[in-house]
Amino acid sequence: MRAPADGTVSGDDAGAVKSPGALYFIGRWIVAPIAKLVYRPRVIGRKNVPEHGKVILASNHLSFIDSVLIPMTSPRRVQFLAKSTYFEGRGLKGRVSRAFFTAIGAVGVKRGAGQAAQEALEQSRRIIDSGAAFALYPEGTRSLDGRLYKGRTGIGWLALTTGAVVVPVGLIGTDEMQPVGVSFPRVRRVTVxxxxxxxxxxxxxxxxxxxxxxxxxxxxxxxxxxxxxELAGVYNESPPANTVERVRRALRPERL
Known part of the structure; x- marks a missing residue:
C-alpha cells in the first residue's frame, strides 16, 4: 500500500536501510556518557521501551537538542530522519556536520511535499522494518510557543502499516536548554x-x-x-508567505 501524503521530508535512497556505522557507536558509547555527566538529564520510564521488536518513539518537539537527547537516553539504538543538507556540506564544516548527524543516528532525507512526503514515510517504514527503534515528531516541526500541536497522521500510518508499538516520549525543558538561535546547549536540567x-x-x-x-x-x-x-488544537505550520498561499490553505480540506 502506498503511504498517504502526510509528511515533510523525502528519502534520498529507495534502497535498503544502511547501518549507522562506527560513528554512531562512538557517539553512543563514548560521547553520550560524557554528555550525561555534564547535563544530567532526568530520565523516566526507560523500561517502557521494548528491548526487541518494532518500536516507534513519538515525541513532542521543542528544540534542536531533542534529536540528541532521545538517542542519548533511549535504551535502544535509535534512528530518525534529518534534512539531507546536514550531510551534503563541503569542507571541514560539512565533514563535521556529516559526522555529528551520523553519530546520533540520523538518516538524510530531502524536504518536500506530495510525492516527496510519501517517499519519506516509505523510508521511515524501511527503518522500522530493519529492527531499529525509529524516532519522530508527530507535530512535524518544533513548537516555538511551547504548545503541543495536532499530530500529523503519518505516525498513525507507520504504526498501523508496520505493526510497531508506539512509545510516547515527553520532553520537558529542552526549549530552555537550547532555545531557537542558540548554537550550543546551556547547562539546564531537562526531563525525558x-x-x-x-x-x-x-x-x-x-x-x-x-x-x-x-x-x-x-x-x-x-x-x-x-x-x-497547553494544547494548540491546530497543526503547526509556518504563516503563509503570500496571498495565494493563504487562499490555498483556506480552501484545502483538513488532512487526515
Missing part, C-alpha cells in the same frame, strides 16, 4: 519521559483515514499526559 507502549492495531487498517486519525490522536494524548503542555 518514556511512556507506556501503545498498540494501535485495534483501530483497523492503515488504508482507513479514520483509523490513522484515531491512532494519531491517542498517541498525541499520551504525549500530552507526559508533558502537560
Amino acid at each position: 519521559a518514556f511512556g507506556e507502549p501503545i498498540d494501535v492495531s485495534h483501530y483497523g487498517s492503515a488504508e482507513s483515514g479514520r483509523a490513522r486519525r484515531l491512532a494519531t490522536d491517542e498517541i498525541m494524548a499520551a504525549i500530552h499526559a507526559l508533558t502537560g503542555q
Whole structure:
C-alpha cells in the first residue's frame, strides 16, 4: 500500500536501510556518557521501551537538542530522519556536520511535499522494518510557543502499516536548554519521559483515514499526559508567505 501524503521530508535512497556505522557507536558509547555527566538529564520510564521488536518513539518537539537527547537516553539504538543538507556540506564544516548527524543516528532525507512526503514515510517504514527503534515528531516541526500541536497522521500510518508499538516520549525543558538561535546547549536540567507502549492495531487498517486519525490522536494524548503542555488544537505550520498561499490553505480540506 502506498503511504498517504502526510509528511515533510523525502528519502534520498529507495534502497535498503544502511547501518549507522562506527560513528554512531562512538557517539553512543563514548560521547553520550560524557554528555550525561555534564547535563544530567532526568530520565523516566526507560523500561517502557521494548528491548526487541518494532518500536516507534513519538515525541513532542521543542528544540534542536531533542534529536540528541532521545538517542542519548533511549535504551535502544535509535534512528530518525534529518534534512539531507546536514550531510551534503563541503569542507571541514560539512565533514563535521556529516559526522555529528551520523553519530546520533540520523538518516538524510530531502524536504518536500506530495510525492516527496510519501517517499519519506516509505523510508521511515524501511527503518522500522530493519529492527531499529525509529524516532519522530508527530507535530512535524518544533513548537516555538511551547504548545503541543495536532499530530500529523503519518505516525498513525507507520504504526498501523508496520505493526510497531508506539512509545510516547515527553520532553520537558529542552526549549530552555537550547532555545531557537542558540548554537550550543546551556547547562539546564531537562526531563525525558518514556511512556507506556501503545498498540494501535485495534483501530483497523492503515488504508482507513479514520483509523490513522484515531491512532494519531491517542498517541498525541499520551504525549500530552507526559508533558502537560497547553494544547494548540491546530497543526503547526509556518504563516503563509503570500496571498495565494493563504487562499490555498483556506480552501484545502483538513488532512487526515
